[in-house]
Amino acid sequence: MTMIKMMRMTQRKVERTTIIWKALWIVLLLSMQLCNTDSSTFPRPQAGCNLRNYRMNASTEHCWSNITVPACWGFCQSSEVGTANPPFTIARHKVCGFRTYQNVTFTLLNCHRGYAAEKVVVPSALSCSCTECDTTTTHCEG
Template identity: 35%
Template sequence: MRMDHRRLYAFLAVLPFVLISTVNSVDPSTTTDCFKHTKMKHIASKPGCQDQVIYVHGCWGRCDSNEIPELEPPYTAAFHPMCYYDTYTTATKTLSNCANGVDPTYTYINAVTCVCKAPSSSESAYAYRPDNYV
């Protein structure tokens, strides 16, 4: 009977370490989920002000997409969601080195939560910028 208690205590002692290491390990090469990135590099550009680097909260990750072949044009039914903000806050930064008479405020959004969803051209700009990550 004592041996069973020792095994139980050993299991309970090791369990938190196993759970912590599992929760904290996200492999970006295999995950298909969205995450909040807390330090994305962005160039704040406004006419009459000097460009300034700011860091914003954005979304990163990979979403599960698919294409189903069809016999009629366009020959596929595609679903390609992207990692996108689900909720966000608005932030304002005061830019330095602005010309006289130019409002130095620059307003942008910060992601609070992220989700995979189908893109909308009215809400998204599609571009690859490798300088976005620090």
């Protein structure tokens, strides 16, 4: 093999390596650009409370069925601020819950042998809002 052929082969290898490195730099720069994108391109989740269908298993002692009801889903703004006086914090923890609802009757068709279908009444959300949890109507988990 002549010296000129060896130099040409080396030059082609260098050119290919250069192209590969340039491609890698472009990929790296593009990925960095995606990571630094402002929130208008990739919006961050905002606090919100909205209706969403919820599928659940409703049951009585003898019957059961899967039912779907409109429910409230989402998250709400909360805050807690320290103070100099007891109880030493002022907290506002709102929950996503029913603003308005109606009771809906469902018939449970899957029953143990010898039992007739039974009916259950389930609250069904009509609208939702962020409110303080009302322990008289809601199981408020703490």
